[in-house]
Amino acid sequence: MGRSAVVVVLSAALLCAVALASNQRQREGARSLKVTSRHAVVPSFSESTCSALPTLICNVQPTDGNQVSGTVYLTPIWSQRSADSQSFACYTRVTASIAGLPGPKHGFHAHTYGDLSSADGKSTGGHFTNPAGTDAQHGYPGDATRHWGDFGNLHVGADGIAEYDRIDDVIRLGGMVGRSITIHAEDDKGVEEQPSGGAGSRVAYCVIGYANPAVVADA
Numbered sequence: 001m002g003r004s005a006v007v008v009v010l011s012a013a014l015l016c017a018v019a020l021a022s023n024q025r026q027r028e029g030a031r032s033l034k035v036t037s038r039h040a041v042v043p044s045f046s047e048s049t050c051s052a053l054p055t056l057i058c059n060v061q062p063t064d065g066n067q068v069s070g071t072v073y074l075t076p077i078w079s080q081r082s083a084d085s086q087s088f089a090c091y092t093r094v095t096a097s098i099a100g101l102p103g104p105k106h107g108f109h110a111h112t113y114g115d116l117s118s119a120d121g122k123s124t125g126g127h128f129t130n131p132a133g134t135d136a137q138h139g140y141p142g143d144a145t146r147h148w149g150d151f152g153n154l155h156v157g158a159d160g161i162a163e164y165d166r167i168d169d170v171i172r173l174g175g176m177v178g179r180s181i182t183i184h185a186e187d188d189k190g191v192e193e194q195p196s197g198g199a200g201s202r203v204a205y206c207v208i209g210y211a212n213p214a215v216v217a218d219a
């Protein structure tokens, strides 16, 4: 094979690897503003009802011995059911900006209880599963099976901040009030690691509550 042919083959392989890594990050929940999946549990709100739903906030604080801080927002968003669909529905956009995580990846979940009384974070209980009580397995947010609380992983950027922004097509905004968000010391391994992704100890947590609209408008 000539030298230029080798360069072409290597370039194609590199492009392939980049595309695969990007897909994996989306599956894990790093960033996806396209609704991708087949979950059909969103309520049939009208656009005006959807946009009138309250924004939720979770002010992240560290568990004992950690230095994590940041904010998570859950906001209603009227969005296409899929990239090529003319049909819209009311989904929840989850955004976060978190400092103080060593990286590279940290499990990011909604847990069952809004109880921050234990310094190690265990008082938040396990993953928030579907309130209807299905026996869904743990997974990443883009997987066919997942818990409501499975938000995947936070990816820490070069600046040390973990940014997260994705439209979640499974959770219902109203069902999240009074639950918690928990950030783990290690990465969430997804469906391979049942029942909760094997993400290790809890380094930060917060209670999900109603955001003050005046403060959100100023932000």
Ligand SMILES: [Cu+2]
Pocket (backbone or CB within 6 Å): 107, 108, 109, 111, 127, 182, 184, 196, 199
């Ligand atoms: Cu968790």
